[in-house]
Amino acid sequence: METQNLSPDAPLVIAADVRKHFGPLEVLKGINVSVQKGEVLCIIGPSGSGKSTFLRCINQLERIDGGAIWVGGELIGYRREGDNLHELNDAQIARQRRAIGMVFQRFNLFPHLTVTENIIEGPVQVLRENPNEAKKRAHALLERVGLYDKRDVYPAHLSGGQQQRVAIARALAMQPQLLLFDEPTSALDPELVGEVLNVMRDLAQTGMTMIVVTHELGFAREVSHRTAFMDQGQLVEVGDSRSVLANPQQARTREFISAVH
Numbered sequence: 001m002e003t004q005n006l007s008p009d010a011p012l013v014i015a016a017d018v019r020k021h022f023g024p025l026e027v028l029k030g031i032n033v034s035v036q037k038g039e040v041l042c043i044i045g046p047s048g049s050g051k052s053t054f055l056r057c058i059n060q061l062e063r064i065d066g067g068a069i070w071v072g073g074e075l076i077g078y079r080r081e082g083d084n085l086h087e088l089n090d091a092q093i094a095r096q097r098r099a100i101g102m103v104f105q106r107f108n109l110f111p112h113l114t115v116t117e118n119i120i121e122g123p124v125q126v127l128r129e130n131p132n133e134a135k136k137r138a139h140a141l142l143e144r145v146g147l148y149d150k151r152d153v154y155p156a157h158l159s160g161g162q163q164q165r166v167a168i169a170r171a172l173a174m175q176p177q178l179l180l181f182d183e184p185t186s187a188l189d190p191e192l193v194g195e196v197l198n199v200m201r202d203l204a205q206t207g208m209t210m211i212v213v214t215h216e217l218g219f220a221r222e223v224s225h226r227t228a229f230m231d232q233g234q235l236v237e238v239g240d241s242r243s244v245l246a247n248p249q250q251a252r253t254r255e256f257i258s259a260v261h
Ligand code: ADP
Pocket: 022, 025, 027, 045, 046, 047, 048, 049, 050, 051, 052, 053, 054
């Protein structure tokens, strides 16, 4: 498997000139960005600018048309033999995807499984973990997201915020080296947004590497180390979150931030 000789301070994620089109529609027009281990990068930007597509490319829900992505020193979707690149087979892609957790806007829990069963499904079925061990870890994760008392209920009995916290625990149960969030609070009633952001803030403080697409500029400013503004398939501006949000250098970033506020 392709690994670069990366130094300990090398970025965990590197995107280099990443391009993606759907038919004639160019959705990603050369994305360059890197994320250090333990870093939180927020991506903000208007609807349709390519934010979800970029996350989906990192997680191989989409295949890129140009450029390259490395995660943990491994080229995503390909292996190199000399000067040639070969596409990975399904099993190799599945193995790479397991190292990356993703939390979506819609909490996609299995409705016919309890909270604990939702969390242990991946570890038991995919990682072949012992079910009792997996259950112990699931309960510890539920403590961490403040939902231990809901361990045996079905998702339908939880609020949207609680379901999203279970979805985060479920992603963590796979022990990912990277977590991707695609507007994790956009589908929630306003009063439930804070509890999910608090869990994400705790994760950030424990050193989890995260890429978060969000419209929550307060979260971006307070929790993320760097913020990137995406517009029309390009990262228009990337920098220290406080500077980008308080003092954006690009006119398009300024317009977006004042419109969201
Ligand atoms: P964002 O998450 O920033 O709102 P998306 O990445 O979802 O943006 O979409 C970027 C553009 O790509 C949009 O114009 C969208 O309609 C288009 N798009 C996304 N997925 C597909 C697809 N599977 N097929 C065709 N067009 C798509």
